[in-house]
Amino acid sequence: MHSDGYRDHPVRSYVLTGGRAHPTRNTLRPETLLRAVDDGRELPGTAGRHERTLLQTCRGTLALAELAAYLHLPVSLVAVIVSDLVDGGYLAVRSTPVHDLPGTDLLGTDLLEEVLDGLRGL
Amino acid sequence: MGSAASETRAAQHLAPTVDRSVKVLVVGAFGVGKTTLIRAVSEIPMLSTEESITTASVGVDPHRGQKATTTVAMDFGRVTVGSATALYLFGTPGQRRFWDLWSGLADGAVGALVMVDTRDLAQSFEVLDQIEEHTRLPITVVVNEFPDSPRHGIEEVRAALDLPDDTPIVAGDVRRRSQAVEALTTLVAHALRRRRGESVAT
Ligand SMILES: Nc1nc2c(ncn2[C@@H]2O[C@H](COP(=O)(O)OP(=O)(O)OP(=O)(O)O)[C@@H](O)[C@H]2O)c(=O)[nH]1
Ligand SMILES: [Mg+2]
Numbered sequence: 001m002h003s004d005g006y007r008d009h010p011v012r013s014y015v016l017t018g019g020r021a022h023p024t025r026n027t028l029r030p031e032t033l034l035r036a037v038d039d040g041r042e043l044p045g046t047a048g049r050h051e052r053t054l055l056q057t058c059r060g061t062l063a064l065a066e067l068a069a070y071l072h073l074p075v076s077l078v079a080v081i082v083s084d085l086v087d088g089g090y091l092a093v094r095s096t097p098v099h100d101l102p103g104t105d106l107l108g109t110d111l112l113e114e115v116l117d118g119l120r121g122l
Numbered sequence: 123m124g125s126a127a128s129e130t131r132a133a134q135h136l137a138p139t140v141d142r143s144v145k146v147l148v149v150g151a152f153g154v155g156k157t158t159l160i161r162a163v164s165e166i167p168m169l170s171t172e173e174s175i176t177t178a179s180v181g182v183d184p185h186r187g188q189k190a191t192t193t194v195a196m197d198f199g200r201v202t203v204g205s206a207t208a209l210y211l212f213g214t215p216g217q218r219r220f221w222d223l224w225s226g227l228a229d230g231a232v233g234a235l236v237m238v239d240t241r242d243l244a245q246s247f248e249v250l251d252q253i254e255e256h257t258r259l260p261i262t263v264v265v266n267e268f269p270d271s272p273r274h275g276i277e278e279v280r281a282a283l284d285l286p287d288d289t290p291i292v293a294g295d296v297r298r299r300s301q302a303v304e305a306l307t308t309l310v311a312h313a314l315r316r317r318r319g320e321s322v323a324t
Contacts, residue, residue: 029230030198031143031210033136060135063143063210065198069169070133076173095143111207112232112314115144118203119307 028079030065033095034058034086043090050081054091061094134166136200136208145210146306147227149253150237151245155266156213157197159237159296163211163303164199171196196227209306233260233313235305237296240271243282250283260316262309265293288312 036058043051050071057070068078085091148156161168172193198212212227228234234253238246253261265279274282276291285291290308294301 030212030227031145031208031230033141033143033208057133060133061138061140062133062135063200063208065171065210065212066133066169066200068171069198070131073171074173075171094141109314109317111142111144112310112317115203115207115209115232116307116310116314118207118209119303119310122201122203122303 027093028064028082030063030068030075031095032064032093033061034064034067034082035061035092035094037090037092041090051085051090054078054081055085058091131167137202137205139205140202140208142206143208143210145212145227145231146309147231147234147259148211148213148237149215149234149249150264151239151242151249152215154237154239155296156237159235159264159266159302159305160197160199160211160213162297162299162301163201163306165201166199168197168199170198211306228257228259231259233262233309235264235309236261237264237266238279238283239266239268240274240279241268243279246283250285260309260313261289262305262312263289263291264296264305265291266296267293288315 036055038059043055050073053071054067057067062070064078064082065075067082068075071078082091086093148160150156157168172195194215196212196214198210200211201209203209214227234257236246236249236253250261253259263279263283263285265274265276267273276293279285279291279293280287280289290312292301292305292308294304296302296305
């Protein structure tokens, strides 16, 4: 079932990002919040256009999906670029994962209560 | 550099206090009002991204050797709830052939708003089947009332869609923010009840 089509994105992204391994990748989701690390450190001269635009766009907090939309790139590709930038210390994951209960897709009651209160206050 | 930068819409960042995010899926058949609901709630202009899916996921026999990619747009919005939490609403078609695309999205979601159009309830069966088959997401059914929609009672809709007694159903005009927010509130309250029920049971 997972024929060649399945590999389409990863392979293409792998080439575009210079063929490095991506340990951060599994923890990224479309709603994961990100923010550029503001320590004055510049990207190396070899960094690509997408990396530069991404860091500029992410000077304040944004979700991965928002970055993808602003950059006009698929979420799956931006996830790869983001994980590189996180591994390099240029970008930080701002949100604490709220969905780390193994084998379930349930969220904690505290968080749900907070969301409910917030919605009622809109 | 100037042109590439000016093509990029100015990003609307979250408040510095926001350090958590949750998401809700908004699913339903074509034209049922998904984008309209998200736009009514969102604090930012609608954003959209495109993902490629292969014909293997859109129903062509993968063994026949015809492989092509097609893109599906996913639009989304965002609303900050309280001071620390961003709620994202991802709109996506819910039919079977799009399942590969949104299965990753369903992971970690609070739940799904399933939008239905009473002028064609049958087209909602597939969407509901997909959710039940692939996820354990709490759902709330949103009956989007168009001017020419037949007005069914909530319980008639429940029977027609064969929904469990505890699945909330709301009806209204989702172009109005209050009604769109009401749908979300109902879903999150349902998710919370279910979560509490499960922790009591174990
Ligand atoms: N009268 C009325 N019209 C609505 C309502 N919701 C949506 N519409 C209209 O229905 C049409 C389709 O709505 P969309 O929000 O684009 O539907 P969608 O589910 O995003 O459609 P696709 O993304 O194409 O699948 C638009 O012209 C809306 O203005 C509603 O509650 N009442
Ligand atoms: Mg739409």
